[in-house]
Amino acid sequence: MNIIACVKQVPDTEALIKAxxxxxxxxxxxxxxxxNPYDEFGVEEALKMKEKFGGDVTIITVGPPRVxxxxxxxxxMGAEKGIHIDDPSLYGADAYAxxxxxxxxxxxxxxxIIFCGQRAIDDDSGQVGAVLAELLxxxxxxxxxxxxxADKAVKVVRPIEGAQLVIQxxxxxxxxxxxxxxxxRYASLPGIxxxxxxxxxxxxxxxxxITAESKAKVVKTVPPPARPPGKIIEGDDPALxxxxxxxxxxxxxxxI
Amino acid sequence: MGKGVWIVAExxxxxxxxxxxxxxxxxxxxxxxxxxxxxxxxxxxxxxGIAGQLGKYGVDKVFVADNAAFEPYxxxxxxxxxxxxxxxxxxSILLLAxxxxxxxxxxxxxxxxxxxxxxxxxxIKIDGGKLVAVRPMYAGKCYGEVVVSGSPQMASLRPNVFxxxxxxxxxxxxxFDAGLDAAALKTKVLEVQKExxxxxxxxxxxxxxxxxxxxxxxxxxxxxxxxxxxLKAAVGASRAAVDAGWRPLKDQVxxxxxxxxxxxxxxxxxxxxxxxxxxxxxxxYIVAINKDPEAPIFQKADYxxxxxxxxxxxxxxxxxxxxLAE
Numbered sequence: 001m002n003i004i005a006c007v008k009q010v011p012d013t014e015a016l017i018k019a020x021x022x023x024x025x026x027x028x029x030x031x032x033x034x035x036n037p038y039d040e041f042g043v044e045e046a047l048k049m050k051e052k053f054g055g056d057v058t059i060i061t062v063g064p065p066r067v068x069x070x071x072x073x074x075x076x077m078g079a080e081k082g083i084h085i086d087d088p089s090l091y092g093a094d095a096y097a098x099x100x101x102x103x104x105x106x107x108x109x110x111x112x113i114i115f116c117g118q119r120a121i122d123d124d125s126g127q128v129g130a131v132l133a134e135l136l137x138x139x140x141x142x143x144x145x146x147x148x149x150a151d152k153a154v155k156v157v158r159p160i161e162g163a164q165l166v167i168q169x170x171x172x173x174x175x176x177x178x179x180x181x182x183x184x185r186y187a188s189l190p191g192i193x194x195x196x197x198x199x200x201x202x203x204x205x206x207x208x209x210i211t212a213e214s215k216a217k218v219v220k221t222v223p224p225p226a227r228p229p230g231k232i233i234e235g236d237d238p239a240l241x242x243x244x245x246x247x248x249x250x251x252x253x254x255x256i
Numbered sequence: 257m258g259k260g261v262w263i264v265a266e267x268x269x270x271x272x273x274x275x276x277x278x279x280x281x282x283x284x285x286x287x288x289x290x291x292x293x294x295x296x297x298x299x300x301x302x303x304x305g306i307a308g309q310l311g312k313y314g315v316d317k318v319f320v321a322d323n324a325a326f327e328p329y330x331x332x333x334x335x336x337x338x339x340x341x342x343x344x345x346x347x348s349i350l351l352l353a354x355x356x357x358x359x360x361x362x363x364x365x366x367x368x369x370x371x372x373x374x375x376x377x378x379x380i381k382i383d384g385g386k387l388v389a390v391r392p393m394y395a396g397k398c399y400g401e402v403v404v405s406g407s408p409q410m411a412s413l414r415p416n417v418f419x420x421x422x423x424x425x426x427x428x429x430x431x432f433d434a435g436l437d438a439a440a441l442k443t444k445v446l447e448v449q450k451e452x453x454x455x456x457x458x459x460x461x462x463x464x465x466x467x468x469x470x471x472x473x474x475x476x477x478x479x480x481x482x483x484x485x486x487l488k489a490a491v492g493a494s495r496a497a498v499d500a501g502w503r504p505l506k507d508q509v510x511x512x513x514x515x516x517x518x519x520x521x522x523x524x525x526x527x528x529x530x531x532x533x534x535x536x537x538x539x540x541y542i543v544a545i546n547k548d549p550e551a552p553i554f555q556k557a558d559y560x561x562x563x564x565x566x567x568x569x570x571x572x573x574x575x576x577x578x579x580l581a582e
Contacts, residue, residue: 013511013531017397026398037512094372095363096406121511123393123400125375127363130331134367139442140331142360145505155446159506160356161457165328166447173443179512180505215406216372222399224392224537232549232560241561242571245543248559250579253541255520256463256487 001055005046005079005115006102006132007039009063009070010122023220025092035070038117041177044184045147046115047078053149055112056080060105062090062098068200075195076187082200087212089205094214095127102128103135104208111172113154118143118176123218126176133174141169145180258346258407261287264338264361265296265310265318266353267303274420274460275353277313279413281421282380283351284314289382294425295319295347297338301327304429311427313420318427319345321434328445334361337434339368347408349387351380354412355459362412371406376414378517378538387411395511395534415460417517456490458507463520466492466509466536470525470546470565474502479566480524483573486580492516492536494526510535522572524565528553545569 011017012032020027035043046057057079061067064086071082085101093101106114114133119126133140145164146157154173158165187195205212233241233248249256261283265276276296283294293316298307300322307318319341325333338361342350350369352362354376366373374389378399381388387409389402404410458464465484467477477491484491493503495510509516511531521539526532528544528551536542537556544557545565554560561568 011394016530017394019398026394095366096370096372099367121395124395124515126359127366127373127375130360130363131367134364140360140364141443142363143356161460162451162455164449165445166449167443168446169443179508214372216374216402216404218400219403220401221393222401224396224399227537227556228558230542230554230557230560232554232562238563238567239571241563242568243575245559245561246572246575246579249520249541249543253520253558255541256576256579
């Protein structure tokens, strides 16, 4: 089985994110970069699938030189090889441009299934997996919490509001991973050592034969709207404080 | 560049989801500023009868395709149909819901229409004839203003954030043939497992009563469920509570869970890790109940109570019951 897992490097969830004063992006100094947590579920599922059915796992990412570290992390977890698409025209690219680059890289290699995270926790767009599936002309199953493979098809569980859907899709397809799909493994020390020797191809846009043009652009990055200062309801009696807050919610906030 | 503000209305089992009216009302506002019409796409089986309801919220025309293949929702059928009618009519703006279904469909349409989209927006406006979408990024640690240079300019709107405004328009029904190719419908819904008990999803709730590590265990949530029952609220949870197995994953609020914007968020025994704060600080009102006066959650709260939540919450339930009965 030829398995592909697309990953993105993002700021750690612990990171304080600050908009630059001129609104041109975020302050990147001091940020710890990690593999997008949803992509980790995708990589883990890819590895589990390889262990069950044989084959190999290829990791693909788009980004500046620093993202090589994220490819190495996935290789240390057990993937076989990597493709790093590095082109300044793709730094901060939108979903369409990113998926165009991924599709161009994937078209040259055999694949049975492609994993992506259901969204990246930096831009929170949640589009790349589906756009990639469209560009490759294959089906998508998104935000998946369970996956089984049988007869060249996947059967997945996808939670929606108030229900869970059981969906079947023929392979090849794109699966976008949601928390709950599995527990990603940690890279072992031998894994980390081996990862250093595994092959990673670096390609730019020209090598892929694409020109990247983002159609959705963040023109301004701003801090979240400020919240007015709150009030602490003073007193010793929990019942009285409970009554006060309920009254405020009813009469001042008018939300109950 | 085309003309017209379009929405993809969402229905389930023959009834519009509320977000469809939010989409219609928002589209109307944008269309009035542009001097354009609002059109809606409605897909389903036996849904022609409900199409006219959209007129009440400012929709001029409803393009309806009726086909058994649209139920239940699959990406293949819906994306093909919406892409076809949108390409034929070339609107300037296309809005969808950032719901489970809408997110799946919208992203596929970005591919089919080769355009750009601002996902999960919390505000949207017209500036110089162009759509400017405002959306939380990094789960709300900062916000981005997004402009789309592709056509149509796509945006998905976070449910429960945009107001529903009545504005009577024709809502004229235009039937269209989606021209579905059966061979292109590759995915199949084998089963719809509905949750029992009629709980409200945190992503759609007006009020969320949420509990964290301070709940001490799964049984602690009983008092939150009682308060939620009185307020018709959803029960949410912090990552700590979900990872401990106290609550299901679907209830998790935060950067690796759901980002929510209810009218009221009541945080009980939640200290306020940065990932949690990111996921809920766009709530309109926040109440925090925590024993620790230094808990970061109090910095986001409109109303704070420093006390034992096991004493405060049951009293709130009693008081709310009384107030709501008045």
